[in-house]
Amino acid sequence: MIEIDSITKTYGPTKAVDAVSMTVETGTITVIVGTSGSGKTTLLRMINRLEEPTSGEVRINGESTLSVKPHILRRRIGYAIQGHGLFPHHTVARNIGAVPQLLNWPKDKISARVDQLLELFSMDPAEFRDRYPAELSGGQQQRVGVARALASRPDLLLMDEPFGALDPIIRTRAQEDLRHIQQRLGSTIMLVTHDMEEAIRLGDRVAVMDGGKLVQYASPAEIIARPATDFVADMVGDVERPLRLLSLIPLSDIVEEGPAEGAPLSADASLREALSACLWSGRSAVPIERDGTPLGRVTFEAIRARAEMQA
Amino acid sequence: MKSTGAAISAPGLLFAVAGVAALLTPFMTLAANRIVAGEGVLAWNIAGPAAVTPGLIAVLGGLGLGLLQRPASLRLGGAVLGLGGLLWLLTQGASCLLAETGEYARVSPAVGFWVLLVVLMLLMADALTAMAPKPLMRGAILVAVLGALAIILGSGALSDLSVMQEYAGRSDAFAREAVRHLGLAFGSLAAAVVIGFPLGVVAHCRAALRSATLPVLSFLQTIPSLAMFGLMIPILGWVGATVPGARALGIAGIGFAPAFTALVLYSLLPVVGNTVAGLAAAPPAALEAARGMGMTPGQRLLRVELPLGLPIILTGLRIVLVQNIGLAVIAGLIGGGGFGTFVFQGLNQTATDLILLGALPTVVLALTAAIVMDILVDLTRRLPEDAT
Secondary structure: OOOEEEEEEOOOOOOEEEEEEEOOOOEEEEEEEEOOOOOHHHHHHOOOOOOOOOOOEEEEEEEHHHEEEEEEEEHHHEEEEEOOOOOOOOHHHHHHHHHHHHOOOHHHHHHHHHHHHHHHOOHHHHHOOOOOOHOOOHHHHHHHHHHHHOOOOOOOEEEEEEOOOOHHHHHHHHHHHHHHHHHHHHEEEEEEEEOHHHHHOOEEEEEEEEEOOOEEEEEEHHHOOOOHHHHHHHOOOOOOHHHHHHHOOOOHHOEEEEOOOOEEEEEEHHHHHHHHHHHHOOOOEEEEEEEOOEEEEEEHHHHHHHHHOOO | OOOOOOOOOEEEEEEEHHHHHHHOOOOEEEEOOOOOOEEOOOOHHHHOHHHHHHHHHHHHHHHHHOOOOHHHHHHHHHHHHHHHHHHHHHHHHHHHHHHHHOOOOEEEEEEHHHHHHHHHHHHHHHHHHHHHOOHHHHHHHHHHHHHHHHHHHHHHOOOOOOHHHHHHOHHHHHHHHHHHHHHHHHHHHHHHHHHHHHHHHHHHHHHHHHHHHHHHHHHHHHHHHHHHHHHHHHHHHHHHHHHHOOOOOOOOOOOOHHHHHHEEEHHHHHHHHHHHHHOOOOOOHHHHHEEEEEEEHHHHHHHHHHHHHHHHHHHHHHHHHHHHHHHHHHHHHHHHOHHHHHHHHHHHHHHHHHHHHHOOOHHHHHHHHHHHHHHHHHHHHHOOHHOO
């Protein structure tokens, strides 16, 4: 559990982060979202003490981060940044093994861990271990950057706009991969983004920052349905709100008996995808299946009814 | 660039025109003694037709091969062939011209020879650039060229030339001054690294020191070299006279110490400046990641900044080495020794070939140092894994 206790950072007269308190549960993804200058990155960087808080403190599993030297603290916290920050003169293996090496793990343990992580990120160790970052695609570089941050099995993984440098298609893929890996490893992740779409897609909890203050800290559904301030409503976007809400609900929630024409959708897909399929193909219902077995259908009417219920 | 029809190398054409023009100027000079001005002799007059023709054919053939756009290896072959022809003409001409004259006569290469030498070496450099050999291959080529040069000089084929006669009378002094010259150039480089590298590292970490140091070093660099060597005389003379024990260490107004000090002062800007620039060359995101993963400042310096900056730092050392090999000539003026000794003796005696005895080895040394350092810089770029 990460407890952030009325943490404040001032630069001269301006308060970059103003008495923010929040608690992050172990094994969840918390997304901090805000516009530039909202203090979201400063908040993140105070957790591993890349910025020293002016006042307040952070506790990781009950222990204050101020009780250890900053560089020792940082070796226990994974850190992934926009543009990956890989060392251009080190191989993929050496990049991923950087923190274990700082922690003086034995060599064979490091190389076993490197291979394990490469496999986890669907990169063949034999092929990629000895490559240099410049020999990788943007998506591969990003995955190596995240693998490096996870290498020492940190208590917490901090990510600062980790997908910011990726193009939209690869970004969606990378977000899905992160979700899967987080679920498999049970990692605790705090991620900063300016993209509300990304926050809703990835976050178990979303923290909205504005002018250094934490204005709302809630589940994605709560943020969409009941934005605490006009600013949060703006971030969510009025026009987008119903669609964003639908994107959070799986089809399995409203699947019903009955026939439907056309290509089936997976039960794990969201209502938003079903709505899109209905509109695009002019159908009033789409068939639903799970692992190839037909489950029934979802109708256009049912989607509409569900959306009204939420609003 | 693909030129389908005319496969003529543009620089090759320039080299051929310049080379043929050079053949129309005196190839060698013949003088009654080592001091008077000589008389120019055209290439085809330096010896009988049987001796001259093969050399002329080789030179013209080499220039002709240099015209070909590709393969570059043919152009390289042309350069080697041309240089061989040049050497042939030189040896034939030297013995033949001297055979008909008096005891004190001197024969030297003239403008035609020098221009052809430069043109053929440029052709060789152009071909090698196009072939882009790997660093180790470049090292092998350098060793082969230097080896060939040593064999030619050692064989005595050129001993009739005036500059070699100047050498013959001074071989002991030449060896001594060569060691002195290397000592000045490499010693001042080593001293500049010992002082400048730590200074550069500290300046990298402290912006205030950086902005104070670099302008001072830039200013030192602007002092004309003759003035710098001259300035060292009163300063080190005073040190030698007043500081106890300094004289025993050989510190005096003239000699090795002031020359060495001046060279070190000139070396500091490239060493410090390139160290600062090299350390600043690491990508900001990589440094941020290094900090974020828990590297201490020392670990960041050793594992990230230094290996990534090494090519730039070595480039600074290359500048210093080549610069100091050249500047060390001026040390001869204040009794510092080195090849400059011959240059200034030659200037005083108006003996051009004695000047050459000092200047030619300096040029060869500087070129060799530049090529070796370039190879090292390339190796650190290509094998970044070995850099740490």
